[in-house]
Every structure is written in C-alpha cells, then in structure tokens.
Amino acid sequence: MAEAASPPTTRAAGAPLGPPPPKDRSGDRRRRDRLGLSLTWLSGGALAFNLLLILFLLGLIAYRGGGYFWQRDVALLTLEGGGKALGEINLRELRPAIEWQDPDIPLYRVRLKVGNRDFTGTDFVWIDESAIELEERPEDMVMLERLEWGNFYGWLVELRSGGKLVTEGTGEVWRRFGPLHDEKLREREVVRDLEKGPIGDVNYEIEKLRLDLAGVELAALAEDEAERRRREIAERLAGREAEYEELAERLFALRDELQRDTVVLETIDGTRKELPVAAIVRAVRPNELGVGGKLGLYASRVWDFIADAPRESNTEGGIFPAIFGTVMMVFIMSFVVTPFGVLAALYLREYARQGPLVRVVRIAVNNLAGVPSIVFGVFGLGFFVYLVGGTIDSLFFPEALPTPTFGTGGILWASLTLAILTVPVVIVATEEGLAAVPRMVREGSYALGATKFETTWKVVVPAAAPGILTGMILAMARAAGEVAPLMIVGMVKLAPALPIDHHAPFVHLERKFMHLGFHIYDVGFQSPNVEATTPLVFATALLLIGVVTVMNLVAIGLRNHLRAKYKGSAV
Amino acid sequence: MTILETHTATTASPAPPLPAAEPAPRSAATILEIDRLSLWYGEAKALSEIDLEIPRQRITAFIGPSGCGKSTLLRCINRLNDLVDGVRIEGDVRFEGASVYDPELDVNLLRKRIGMVFQKSNPFPKSVYENVAFGRRVQGMSKTSELDEAVERSLRDAALWDEVKGRLGDSALDLSGGQQQRLCIARALAVDPEVLLYDEPCSALDPVATGKIEELMHALKDRYTQVIVTHNMQQASRVSDSTAFLYLGELVEYDDTEKIFTNPGNKRTEDYITGRFG
Numbered sequence: 001m002a003e004a005a006s007p008p009t010t011r012a013a014g015a016p017l018g019p020p021p022p023k024d025r026s027g028d029r030r031r032r033d034r035l036g037l038s039l040t041w042l043s044g045g046a047l048a049f050n051l052l053l054i055l056f057l058l059g060l061i062a063y064r065g066g067g068y069f070w071q072r073d074v075a076l077l078t079l080e081g082g083g084k085a086l087g088e089i090n091l092r093e094l095r096p097a098i099e100w101q102d103p104d105i106p107l108y109r110v111r112l113k114v115g116n117r118d119f120t121g122t123d124f125v126w127i128d129e130s131a132i133e134l135e136e137r138p139e140d141m142v143m144l145e146r147l148e149w150g151n152f153y154g155w156l157v158e159l160r161s162g163g164k165l166v167t168e169g170t171g172e173v174w175r176r177f178g179p180l181h182d183e184k185l186r187e188r189e190v191v192r193d194l195e196k197g198p199i200g201d202v203n204y205e206i207e208k209l210r211l212d213l214a215g216v217e218l219a220a221l222a223e224d225e226a227e228r229r230r231r232e233i234a235e236r237l238a239g240r241e242a243e244y245e246e247l248a249e250r251l252f253a254l255r256d257e258l259q260r261d262t263v264v265l266e267t268i269d270g271t272r273k274e275l276p277v278a279a280i281v282r283a284v285r286p287n288e289l290g291v292g293g294k295l296g297l298y299a300s301r302v303w304d305f306i307a308d309a310p311r312e313s314n315t316e317g318g319i320f321p322a323i324f325g326t327v328m329m330v331f332i333m334s335f336v337v338t339p340f341g342v343l344a345a346l347y348l349r350e351y352a353r354q355g356p357l358v359r360v361v362r363i364a365v366n367n368l369a370g371v372p373s374i375v376f377g378v379f380g381l382g383f384f385v386y387l388v389g390g391t392i393d394s395l396f397f398p399e400a401l402p403t404p405t406f407g408t409g410g411i412l413w414a415s416l417t418l419a420i421l422t423v424p425v426v427i428v429a430t431e432e433g434l435a436a437v438p439r440m441v442r443e444g445s446y447a448l449g450a451t452k453f454e455t456t457w458k459v460v461v462p463a464a465a466p467g468i469l470t471g472m473i474l475a476m477a478r479a480a481g482e483v484a485p486l487m488i489v490g491m492v493k494l495a496p497a498l499p500i501d502h503h504a505p506f507v508h509l510e511r512k513f514m515h516l517g518f519h520i521y522d523v524g525f526q527s528p529n530v531e532a533t534t535p536l537v538f539a540t541a542l543l544l545i546g547v548v549t550v551m552n553l554v555a556i557g558l559r560n561h562l563r564a565k566y567k568g569s570a571v
Numbered sequence: 572m573t574i575l576e577t578h579t580a581t582t583a584s585p586a587p588p589l590p591a592a593e594p595a596p597r598s599a600a601t602i603l604e605i606d607r608l609s610l611w612y613g614e615a616k617a618l619s620e621i622d623l624e625i626p627r628q629r630i631t632a633f634i635g636p637s638g639c640g641k642s643t644l645l646r647c648i649n650r651l652n653d654l655v656d657g658v659r660i661e662g663d664v665r666f667e668g669a670s671v672y673d674p675e676l677d678v679n680l681l682r683k684r685i686g687m688v689f690q691k692s693n694p695f696p697k698s699v700y701e702n703v704a705f706g707r708r709v710q711g712m713s714k715t716s717e718l719d720e721a722v723e724r725s726l727r728d729a730a731l732w733d734e735v736k737g738r739l740g741d742s743a744l745d746l747s748g749g750q751q752q753r754l755c756i757a758r759a760l761a762v763d764p765e766v767l768l769y770d771e772p773c774s775a776l777d778p779v780a781t782g783k784i785e786e787l788m789h790a791l792k793d794r795y796t797q798v799i800v801t802h803n804m805q806q807a808s809r810v811s812d813s814t815a816f817l818y819l820g821e822l823v824e825y826d827d828t829e830k831i832f833t834n835p836g837n838k839r840t841e842d843y844i845t846g847r848f849g
Contacts, residue, residue, distance in 0.1 A: 449683030
C-alpha cells in the first residue's frame with residue numbers, strides 16, 4: 001500500500017486529523033444547484049400543464065355532452081305586448097348590438113327551446129330579456145319526445161280512442177296516459193319484433209331465392225335441368241310470398257291497433273293536434289320532477305342513447321349501431337394487423353440478414369406511418385373494393401350483379417384498410433419487444449438443442465408478448481379515431497342493419513356500417529338542426545372516448561397479465 | 572498445497588530449464604478431441620492452434636487471464652460460435668471421434684448431447700417447471716407424466732428439488748441467483764447430455780452458492796464429462812482433475828490439476844498461478 005503524500009499539517013493536540021478543506025467553490029456550486037432545480041421545476045411544470053390540458057379537454061366534453069341529457073325546467077314566459085312563449089331556457093347571452101342601443105348598458109337575450117317543429121317550423125327562438133314580463137313554471141305542462149317532429153311542449157287535453165272522446169281535462173288525461181303509454185310501448189315492441197323477426201326472415205329468404213333464380217340463368221345448364229330448378233325455386237318462392245302476405249296482414253292489423261288510441265295536444269297558442277299515443281317515445285311533466293326524478297330521467301336517457309338506434313336523420317335517438325360498428329371494426333382490424341405485423345417484424349429482426357436492404361425496408365415501414373390516412377382510404381377503395389371485391393363478386397356472387405356484394409365498401413374492407421394504416425406501429429413495437437429479449441435467453445435455448453424455429457416460437461415470442469400487445473393497443477387507439485379513410489370504404493350515415501345478425505352466415509362482412517367518429521361529423525355539421533345537435537356532438541365524442549378507453553383497458557389488462565406471467569420482459 | 576505454499580516452494584529453489592508442455596496422457600477414455608483449432612473474429616485471431624484431449628467422466632478446467640480465449644474455446648465445442656457473425660474456424664473438434672463441424676451433422680442433436688451453463692444464469696421467463704421441461708418438450712415429449720418424472724429427476728440431480736418442489740409453477744425469475752444457476756444446470760441435465768460445459772458459472776454467485784455448485788459438480792462426476800471455464804484459480808484447483816492454461820489464444824500448458832498447481836512445467840503458467848500477472 002503506497003503512502004499518501006500529504007503535506008505535514010500542524011494540528012493542535014486532540015484535534016482530529018482530516019483532509020485539508022476544499023477550495024471554496026460555493027458560488028459555482030450554488031449556480032449549478034439552482035440550474036438543476038429549475039430544470040426539475042420546468043419538467044414538472046410541463047407535465048402538469050399537459051395533464052391539465054387533458055383534464056380540461058375531458059372535462060369540457062363531459063360537461064357539454066353530459067349536460068345534453070339533463071332535463072331543465074320549462075318556463076312559461078309572458079312577454080310585453082301580450083305574447084306568450086313556452087320552452088326550456090338553455091342559453092343566456094349578450095345580444096348583438098343594434099343602432100339605438102346604449103353601448104354601456106349590456107342587453108341580454110335568452111334562447112328558448114320551444115320544440116313543436118310541426119306547429120311553428122323552428123326549434124328555438126331568441127327572446128330579449130328586457131321583453132320578458134313574467135316567468136312562470138306551470139306544473140301541469142307536458143314535454144313529449146316523439147318519433148317525428150322532435151319535442152313537444154304544451155298540454156295534453158283529451159284522450160281519444162278510435163276517434164271517440166274518452167277523457168278530457170289535463171289532470172285526468174295525464175293520470176290515464178301513463179299506463180296507456182306503457183301498453184302502447186309494449187305493442188310497438190311486438191310490432192318491431194315482428195318486423196325484424198319473421199318478416200325480416202321471410203324477406204331475406206325471398207331475396208335469396210330470387211338470387212338463386214338469377215343464378216340458374218347464369219349457370220349454363222341443360223335446358224330440362226334448368227327448367228326443373230326454375231320450377232322448384234318458383235314453388236318455394238310462391239310459398240314464401242304467401243307467408244309474407246299473411247305476416248304483412250298481421251302487421252298492418254297491429255299497426256292499425258297502434259294508431260287507434262290518440263291524444264290531443266294543445267300548444268301555448270291554443271292550436272290543437274291529434275297524435276297517436278304510440279308515436280310518443282317519452283312523456284314527462286318537467287316542472288313536477290324533483291331532483292330524484294330528474295336523475296332517473298337522466299339515467300334513462302343515457303341508457304337510450306347507448307342502446308337505441310338513431311331517428312330523425314341521426315339528430316335524435318341513440319347511437320348503438322355506431323358503437324357496434326366502431327367496436328366490431330376495431331376488433332376485426334386488430335385480428336388482422338397483429339399476426340401480419342408480428343410476422344413481418346419477426347422476419348425483419350430474426351431471419352433477415354441485417355444488411356442495407358433490411359435497413360431500407362425498415363425506413364420504408366417507418367415512413368408508412370407518416371402517410372396521410374385518406375391516402376390509405378383511396379388505396380383501400382382502389383385495391384380492396386374495386387379489385388379484390390370486384391373479383392370476388394364476379395367469381396362468387398355473379399347472380400347479384402350489377403348490384404355489388406363485395407365490390408362496394410363494407411366493414412371488411414374498412415377493417416383491412418385500417419389494418420394497413422396501423423401495421424407500421426405494430427411492426428415497430430414488436431421489433432422493440434423482440435430486441436428486448438436478452439441474447440443470453442436465446443443462447444440458452446439453442447444450447448439445449450432447440451432449432452431456431454423452436455427458439456423463436458417457444459421462447460422469444462412469448463417473452464416479447466407484452467411488447468406485441470403494446471403495439472396492438474397503439475394500433476387500436478389509432479384506428480378507433482380515424483374517420484377520413486373510412487368514409488370512402490364502407491362507412492355510412494345510416495346503416496339499415498348491423499353486420500352481425502341471426503341470418504346465416506351470421507357475420508356479414510360485406511355490409512356497410514356506422515362509426516362514432518363519422519357520426520360526430522355528420523351530426524354536428526350535416527344535420528338540418530345544428531343548434532339542437534351541438535350538445536349531441538359532445539355527447540357522442542364523450543362516448544367515443546369512453547369506448548376507446550374501455551378497449552384499451554381490456555388490452556392493457558391482458559398485457560399486465562402476460563407481463564406477470566412472463567416476468568423479465570423489458571417492455 | 573495452497574497457492575502460498577506453492578509460491579514459497581518455487582521461489583525457494585531456482586527452477587531448471589523446463590521441457591515443452593506435455594499433453595495429458597492419450598487414452599480410449601477421451602471423449603472430445605480439439606485438433607489444431609484456430610479461430611478468427613473477423614481479422615482478429617482469438618485461438619491459435621489449440622490441441623487438447625478431454626477425458627471422459629472427468630472435470631477439466633480452462634484457466635487463464637481475461638480475454639485469453641477460454642470461453643471462445645468452450646463455445647466451439649457445442650458450436651455456439653456459429654451464432655456470432657464473422658467467425659472463421661480452422662482445425663477440428665471431434666466428439667466421440669466424429670467431427671463436430673461435419674455439414675451432415677445435426678447441430679441441434681449435438682447441442683442436446685453437449686449441454687451448457689452460462690456465466691449469468693439465464694432461465695427463460697417461464698415457470699420453474701416449464702424451464703426444466705423445455706428441452707424435453709422440444710424433443711417431442713408431451714405426456715405430462717413423463718415430463719413430470721423428467722423434471723423431478725433433473726431437479727434432484729441438480730440438488731434443487733427440495734427447495735422448489737412446492738413452487739414449480741412460480742416464475743423461474745423469482746428464485747435467488749444461486750437457485751437460478753442450479754435451475755439452469757437442471758435444465759441442461761433434463762435432456763440427458765453426455766458432456767456439460769460451464770462458462771464461469773459461479774462468477775455472479777456468493778461463496779455459499781458457489782460451494783453448492785461445486786458440490787454438485789462433484790456429485791455429477793461419474794455420469795457426465797464436465798468442462799469448466801473459470802478465472803478463479805482456487806476453484807479450478809478445488810474442482811477439476813485436469814487443467815488447461817490458456818494465454819492470448821494459445822494453449823500454454825495442459826496437465827493434471829495437481830501438477831499444474833504444484834509444479835507447473837511452463838514459466839508462464841507458474842507466473843499466472845503465483846499471481847505475477849492476471
């Protein structure tokens with residue numbers, strides 16, 4: 001051990017011997033400390049700012065969207081000049097200036113949702129606050145949500161059946177209305193089940209038989225064989241059509257029954273109208289509801305929003321088909337893109353010789369992630385819809401031509417288009433996952449006599465599974481939000497049926513579908529009644545965020561489970 | 572004799588000029604022959620004409636300073652150097668008389684017969700059971716009862732059974748370092764090899780775990796041929812029957828362990844063993 005060459009120090013007896021005190025660099029050190037501290041604050045502040053932005057975004061959407069379902073009190077306004085107005089006050093704002101207005105005195109106006117579009121033509125009116133003389137909350141007024149013409153605000157004055165008066169007087173009518181309405185709702189369910197069930201099935205079969213008939217013509221058969229087939233089909237067709245006639249008669253009878261009971265409505269102006277009870281979706285007396293009642297109503301509306309189909313050109317009703325279409329499309333896309341992307345990444349990393357060609361391929365894959373999504377839509381249209389779909393049609397569905405089956409947009413082509421869009425994400429994430437598997441683990445497998453194939457599939461890929469799932473989560477999140485490419489390859493404003501139903505083959509990949517993202521655009525900007533639908537835009541956006549979050553949480557849960565199972569993975 | 576005693580003994584009397592290194596006695600008990608083996612990593616020569624015979628059912632140690640090529644030599648035996656890009660080999664390695672580099676040879680079968688334990692334990696991120704069963708599964712054994720039996724046998728042979736028998740389903744990464752290394756040994760034993768190669772197996776372990784591994788090697792001596800690479804000379808002297816000293820890619824001396832550590836024939840060997848360089 002060498003001796004430390006330290007200068008001899010004189011020390012007082014008893015004082016501890018220590019190293020000489022360092023040169024005083026305190027100013028320098030303090031500056032550096034402060035710099036380090038400010039960097040901590042800066043990065044913390046940036047994170048806080050981002051979090052606040054996200055919370056603000058979510059909060060705003062939740063507030064505007066969630067507010068859509070809340071039932072406000074309905075006000076009866078007496079205006080100067082004697083006019084009256086009845087409706088929900090849902091906005092109060094500074095009115096735009098007029099010439100003789102004193103600029104120092106702000107004037108407000110309120111927006112009144114008056115409904116009754118079939119009576120007045122407008123859904124909303126603006127009323128200057130200064131013009132309001134009296135504001136009341138009549139307890140016996142009724143708000144109806146209807147199948148057509150939107151909401152009604154007014155009074156129910158008479159109950160009729162088959163044209164004859166049954167009851168009159170608002171109190172008595174309201175008392176009887178409740179149970180009658182429930183009965184009519186049940187009857188309407190029966191009618192709907194009949195339409196969707198037996199009638200739908202018969203129609204479906206008739207359509208299929210007609211296609212079979214066309215198929216016989218196309219198949220170049222011997223004349224007597226063709227004649228035999230034609231007769232067979234014609235027989236079955238006749239049978240089915242007879243069935244349809246019978247069912248249709250039953251349906252018409254039920255519908256007549258539905259229309260029989262009517263209620264007479266009266267508006268604030270005294271105009272009356274007769275409306276079948278069955279045409280009413282929901283009836284409430286808003287000013288009679290307490291907080292509990294309003295909360296119940298809120299929950300009921302939220303449920304209808306999620307579970308019902310849309311009405312009135314997507315401005316009312318629910319959005320269930322859009323939710324269904326979005327989720328189904330994302331699932332099909334995930335099932336396609338994951339094996340596709342994983343196999344590509346496996347080849348790039350494990351099997352290909354790492355030379356300039358592989359580098360070029362990697363760069364190309366990364367660039368693919370930057371291509372605008374509408375370009376993928378156009379590619380999907382040209383390749384999947386016209387080329388592949390057209391070929392499938394001419395090979396397998398010639399009898400339906402010129403009506404395309406697969407040669408037009410559909411949920412399958414939309415999913416495949418989005419799969420190509422998100423494949424770079426999966427490839428990159430999988431490559432990261434594979435690279436994170438340590439070399440030693442692979443060598444351990446080889447040292448046991450496993451082939452490269454066995455090592456890859458039994459050791460490396462399971463260890464990289466969390467990374468692969470990360471890629472899939474990112475792909476799902478990206479695909480759920482894309483709207484532009486879907487508009488060209490199969491998404492529609494209103495789809496007549498869901499892609500999954502009870503007719504064989506049960507999953508109809510050629511059908512068009514609805515999508516939440518497009519629904520937001522359509523409802524917000526393509527609808528005839530923009531002011532009514534603006535809150536609906538927020539509500540749908542909130543739901544889209546919710547759906548994507550749920551899907552992501554499921555995938556994250558699965559990844560965490562795999563991470564715990566294959567502990568030791570780095571991603 | 573301890574190293575200190577050796578040191579005193581050799582410095583006490585000046586050594587006469589030493590004869591050339593003598594190879595270990597050839598016999599029919601040789602299982603591995605390394606025949607004028609040279610290896611290049613690209614342009615750099617890592618092994619120069621190594622000539623070595625490894626006897627059956629004995630423990631042979633490769634010692635030498637860092638970078639001398641002992642791990643490289645070990646990896647040539649089970650052809651793990653094939654996995655490294657840019658490796659060029661001249662010479663031959665023969666296992667039971669047949670060249671390991673024969674293109675017709677199934678390298679996976681070779682690796683089944685020559686097992687390896689690595690420097691840092693590398694259990695698969697799977698359960699303890701699946702780790703040990705992996706080799707067998709890959710060979711096609713799928714009946715649970717047979718696998719259970721094979722797993723238990725290997726874990727007993729590796730002196731790990733009592734410690735893990737209650738948690739075969741737990742992740743292998745939950746075990747301690749020493750247990751993981753014994754698990755890797757069990758994993759290698761599960762495929763019934765004839766030779767076991769150890770690449771510095773105890774360098775990451777504490778003395779207690781190291782002791783357990785060395786005990787294990789003794790216990791396995793009758794059934795397996797074992798070759799161990801170690802930079803710990805004391806371990807080599809404790810454990811092995813023959814020792815080969817490599818320096819800068821050359822085989823300097825190869826002889827019975829006792830002879831190497833008490834009376835090495837080559838001056839460089841003596842310098843290394845006495846700690847003059849390392």
